[in-house]
Amino acid sequence: MKKILREKKDPKGGKMKVTIHRSVLEIVQGDITQQDTEAIGNAANSRLAGGGGVDGAIHRAGGPEIMAELKARYQQGCPTGSAVITGGGKLKAKYVIHAVGPIYSGSPKDAQLLSSAYRKSLELCREYRISSISFPSISTGAYGYPVQEASRIALKTVIDYLKDHPEVKLVRFVLFDSKTFEVYKESLKELTAPSRELP
Ligand code: ADP
Secondary structure (H helix, E strand, O other): OOOEEEEEEOOOOOEEEEEEOOEEEEEEEOOHHHOOOOEEEEEEOOOOOOOOHHHHHHHHHHOOHHHHHHHHHOOOOOOOOOEEEEEOOOOOOOEEEEEEOOOOOOOOHHHHHHHHHHHHHHHHHHHOOOOEEEEOOOOOOOOOOOHHHHHHHHHHHHHHHHHHOOOOOEEEEEEOOHHHHHHHHHHHHHHOOHHHOOO
C-alpha cells in the first residue's frame, strides 16, 4: 500500500500540504488565475460558452485567445463529467483544462459526474505531460453542490489518481473564499487521517 503522509501544515492555517505516494497535494486560499502551475482547471459549462464565477475570471485574465481556441476545437461543447484542454493565453499557466461538473440535483449521479470531471482533467494532464495543476472547487458555486460533499469527492478522486500516477507531481486546490477553504481543509484531514493508512 502506498503511503499517505501528512507533511506540513501552516500554523496560520493558510495552507495544507500532504504527500500522496510520490506527489504533493495542497490546498490554499487564493485566486486560481494567479497560479504558476503548468495547468489550471476551470469550472466550465457544457457549451464552453464562458460565464460568471471562476470561468469568467479565467477568460478575463487569460484573454480572448482561450475562447477562440475553445470555439475552434470543441464546437460541440463538452459533456458533463468530462474536460477539454486549451492553451493558457496570457495566464502564467501554459494550459487551461475546462472541466464540466454537474449542476447539483441530489441524485447519486452527481457524485459520479463530479468525480469524473476531476479524473478526466487528470487524464488530460497525463496525455499532455503536465506535471502540476491547480483546481478550483468545481460545481460548488452557481451549480449548487454542497461544499462538504463536493470537497470529499474532489479530494478522494485526486488522492486515488495520485496513488497510481506519480507523473503528476503537484495538485493544488485553490479555494477562493475562507469558508470553502476551511471545509476542504477539514475534508483533507479526514481523508488522510493516520487511521486510514491501513494496508
Ligand atoms: P460552478 O458553476 O461549477 O459552480 P463557479 O465558478 O460558480 O462554478 O464556482 C466554483 C467555485 O469557484 C466557487 O467556490 C467560487 O467561489 C470559486 N471561484 C470564483 N472565482 C475564483 C477564482 N478566481 N479563483 C478560484 N476560485 C474561484
